Amino acid sequence: MGRLVPAVTRALDILELFLDGDGTLSAPEITRKLQLPRTTVHELVTTLAARHYLVPLPDQPGRYRLGVRTYQLGSRYAEQLDLAAEGQQVARTVAETCDETVHVALLEGMDVIYIAKVDSTHAVRMVSAAGRRLPAHCTSVGKMLLASLPEDELEARLPAGEPLAAMTPNSITSPEALREALTEIRGRGVAVEQRESNPDVSCVAAPVRNSAGQVVAALSISVPMIRWSDERLAELEELAVKGASELSERLGHRRRP
Structure with a gap:
């Protein structure tokens, strides 16, 4: 100590x-x-x-x-505490439906931190842990969260004139390529990562919103490549969106008609 x-x-x-x-x-x-x-x-x-x-x-x-700063800190703590607990429950429901590994993550700088995780029951599955930190641009949850940032905030977080770190040969290393990917994600409303953080795993993620409509987290489903296909991707995208929407509702978000 x-x-x-x-x-x-x-x-x-x-x-x-x-x-x-x-x-x-x-x-x-x-x-x-x-x-x-x-x-x-x-x-x-x-x-x-x-x-x-x-x-x-x-x-x-x-x-x-x-003063107000103590209230803000307390509110942030309560928000994250509730998010982790509710996220774990929703992740469990999603995992029971698809029998794949489900994560809920937050964005911190240019990294994501997993705050909830439920494992697949398959022998071959993604190995990770709650509390783990990964480069955001290499993960579906991270790209979803980066895509949700205002442009000026995204610009401030991206390293100026430097390539992004790679975790696999498929990782995005160009800031320009990342911006293009984020534009596509904003249009689709979901993020997909194929072997960018793990050469044997692909993931899909959807945004989680709070009562004010702000994106505060993302929920992802991670699948080994032996169980990955275009047909499965469509199914998992729908399930990730449904799970993220359920978690958003638990946080007080109400979708506009």
């Missing part, structure tokens, strides 16, 4: 004090409760307020309450 940073520990101690009582505290109260130097508390409270983790009460000078 690495060394704890005292200043960070003290700042978190301050924030955790607001979990008790009426949710408001003054700097002198914080000083007394934590037995810290008054100057230290003043500097920490000033920093937390500047970053919107604390907010001064306008009608009570010198008193603070938790």
